[in-house]
Amino acid sequence: MTDAIVVEGLVKRFGATTALDGVDLTVPEGSVLGLLGPNGAGKTTVVRILTTLLRADAGRAEVVGLDVVRDSDAVRASIGLTGQYAAVDEYLTGFENLEMVGRLYHLPKRDARSRADELLARFDLSDAAHRPAKTYSGGMRRRLDIAASLIARPRVLFLDEPTTGLDPRSRLGMWEFIADLADGGTTILLTTQYLEEADRLADRMVVIDHGRVIARGTGDELKAQVGGQRLEFTFGRSVDVAEAADRLRHLTVDQPRADEQTRRLSLPVRGGTEVLAEALRRLEGSGVDVLDVGLRRPDLDDVFLTLTGHAAEQDDDSSPDPSLAGREPAATTGSTR
Amino acid sequence: MTSLSMTVADGLTITRRNLIKVKRVPDLIVFATLSPIMFVLLFRYVFGGAINVPGDISYAEFLLPGIFAQTVVFGSTITGASLADDLQKGLIDRFRSLPMAHSAVLVGRTVADLALNALSIAVMALTGLAVGWRIHTSVGEAALGFLVLLGFAYAVSWLMALVGLIVRTPEVVNNASFIVIFPITFVANTFVPLETFPSVLRHFAEWNPVSSVVQAARNLFGNSFGAPDVWSLQHPVLYAALWGVAILAVFVPLSVRTYRSTASR
Numbered sequence: 001m002t003d004a005i006v007v008e009g010l011v012k013r014f015g016a017t018t019a020l021d022g023v024d025l026t027v028p029e030g031s032v033l034g035l036l037g038p039n040g041a042g043k044t045t046v047v048r049i050l051t052t053l054l055r056a057d058a059g060r061a062e063v064v065g066l067d068v069v070r071d072s073d074a075v076r077a078s079i080g081l082t083g084q085y086a087a088v089d090e091y092l093t094g095f096e097n098l099e100m101v102g103r104l105y106h107l108p109k110r111d112a113r114s115r116a117d118e119l120l121a122r123f124d125l126s127d128a129a130h131r132p133a134k135t136y137s138g139g140m141r142r143r144l145d146i147a148a149s150l151i152a153r154p155r156v157l158f159l160d161e162p163t164t165g166l167d168p169r170s171r172l173g174m175w176e177f178i179a180d181l182a183d184g185g186t187t188i189l190l191t192t193q194y195l196e197e198a199d200r201l202a203d204r205m206v207v208i209d210h211g212r213v214i215a216r217g218t219g220d221e222l223k224a225q226v227g228g229q230r231l232e233f234t235f236g237r238s239v240d241v242a243e244a245a246d247r248l249r250h251l252t253v254d255q256p257r258a259d260e261q262t263r264r265l266s267l268p269v270r271g272g273t274e275v276l277a278e279a280l281r282r283l284e285g286s287g288v289d290v291l292d293v294g295l296r297r298p299d300l301d302d303v304f305l306t307l308t309g310h311a312a313e314q315d316d317d318s319s320p321d322p323s324l325a326g327r328e329p330a331a332t333t334g335s336t337r
Numbered sequence: 338m339t340s341l342s343m344t345v346a347d348g349l350t351i352t353r354r355n356l357i358k359v360k361r362v363p364d365l366i367v368f369a370t371l372s373p374i375m376f377v378l379l380f381r382y383v384f385g386g387a388i389n390v391p392g393d394i395s396y397a398e399f400l401l402p403g404i405f406a407q408t409v410v411f412g413s414t415i416t417g418a419s420l421a422d423d424l425q426k427g428l429i430d431r432f433r434s435l436p437m438a439h440s441a442v443l444v445g446r447t448v449a450d451l452a453l454n455a456l457s458i459a460v461m462a463l464t465g466l467a468v469g470w471r472i473h474t475s476v477g478e479a480a481l482g483f484l485v486l487l488g489f490a491y492a493v494s495w496l497m498a499l500v501g502l503i504v505r506t507p508e509v510v511n512n513a514s515f516i517v518i519f520p521i522t523f524v525a526n527t528f529v530p531l532e533t534f535p536s537v538l539r540h541f542a543e544w545n546p547v548s549s550v551v552q553a554a555r556n557l558f559g560n561s562f563g564a565p566d567v568w569s570l571q572h573p574v575l576y577a578a579l580w581g582v583a584i585l586a587v588f589v590p591l592s593v594r595t596y597r598s599t600a601s602r
Contacts, residue, residue, distance in 0.1 A: 052433070053434060053600050054600060074436075081430070087427035087428050103346075103350045105436060106436065132361060
């Protein structure tokens with residue numbers, strides 16, 4: 001299988017901040033790569049370099065066999081980009097937006113129009129096709145944005161946090177669209193800070209933090225790196241959390257995660273149902289009010305926590321403006337922790 | 338596609354996009370038409386009584402070419418504010434990721450703003466005719482007069498494009514350009530004859546290209562009572578054209594280069 005994207009030793013600095021510190025990755029043709037990391041990890045910088053918007057300071061990047069610096073015009077003809085913020089012209093209608101982008105990919109006028117109609121139908125926007133995009137909801141704008149990046153049937157699609165800021169229903173809808181595209185054979189590089197999203201959509205994942213790759217593999221491989229299971233409780237009162245954590249501390253194989261606000265306790269364990277039974281026996285007579293109990297495989301949140309020492313969706317305290325969070329090159333780059 | 342035909346085709350696509358916005362945002366039409374009408378009426382009737390111009394020309398005739406010039410130069414600031422807006426909204430990122438001509442976004446922007454300026458001038462000319470302004474020359478000379486006004490404003494649009502790409506905030510672009518453009522359009526022969534200026538200001542005004550644009554328009558419309566004896570105002574069409582070409586020669590390549598490496602933050 002040939003690689004649609006090859007990245008070697010990519011370095012990018014913004015002033016004194018090193019946003020990328022030697023990133024290597026490959027994406028086989030027709031597969032979906034999930035690029036995971038917290039805000040400021042360097043995900044968007046990778047996308048911007050691969051889509052020719054930014055030049056790397058060192059290293060090499062190829063998309064469909066073309067160098068992103070030397071053959072940038074040819075690269076642009078083969079890719080589609082959906083950035084973090086829906087880049088649609090709000091004064092144009094949905095149809096006009098798509099037609100314009102189609103024309104700028106140099107599709108003949110008739111093709112641009114028929115393709116626009118086709119994509120509007122596919123992304124459930126036919127009813128709104130002739131309304132200015134200003135009147136669209138956030139989810140509709142995102143769908144229009146993705147439709148625009150697909151108009152010329154790109155071989156490689158870059159989706160930079162495609163569901164950030166969407167409500168849960170729109171997010172599920174977006175996942176279905178992305179899964180359909182992947183089934184259709186489009187190579188996709190998807191950045192996200194939602195581990196569930198990567199788990200659901202990506203064939204393989206690359207986890208970056210502070211501009212470096214800290215793990216890579218399939219979702220199952222990453223989970224195997226963490227190992228064991230998670231024993232999870234939800235209690236009736238917040239005082240129960242500490243009480244239970246104390247009683248169960250000899251069963252855990254690693255640091256438990258306790259959250260008094262949500263009254264949840266998560267214990268890394270080994271030994272399956274026997275541990276579960278043992279845990280319940282130890283809680284007998286303690287008076288703690290167990291609302292919910294379960295045993296599960298580690299999810300990517302656990303993976304992330306284990307690999308980086310901080311949670312994936314942890315907000316960056318030093319970011320003064322929430323609307324700037326995750327934008328790169330921001331002053332916050334590399335300061336997450 | 339050859340690169341020239343691609344530039345033209347992509348430039349037209351972007352021009353069309355920008356003009357659709359003009360159609361859908363009423364404030365833009367208001368800015369482009371109502372405020373010039375207001376300016377013509379205010380200056381004609383508020384200052385018109387106080388300001389006397391020599392010779393047998395009425396103030397309305399003297400005034401209109403000045404207002405034309407001021408309005409189109411101000412009109413060209415829209416280029417900067419609109420590009421800053423596109424940059425903020427991530428549209429420039431989208432355009433830069435497309436296989437389109439590198440200059441098309443700027444060509445499309447400046448051409449759309451030129452069209453808006455032409456609309457402003459047409460509205461002002463009609464208002465001017467209603468308040469006593471007349472063209473006394475041939476159709477060819479009058480057309481050249483409008484061409485000088487619009488051509489100079491088009492060149493200024495390219496300067497504003499660079500400002501917009503560097504400053505990145507539409508409001509700041511507007512404020513910053515007003516600080517520069519107000520003096521440039523007022524310290525000129527726009528509203529009053531240069532004879533009334535104190536000497537330092539007068540030298541600046543005589544060599545201010547806006548003065549030459551206004552003088553050129555006055556000559557070509559037959560609204561002039563004569564010009565001070567300085568080269569820039571004795572050869573106003575040539576001097577204004579030299580400025581226009583110089584601005585384009587510097588700011589077209591500079592703006593395109595900045596566009597190619599710019600990105601939203």
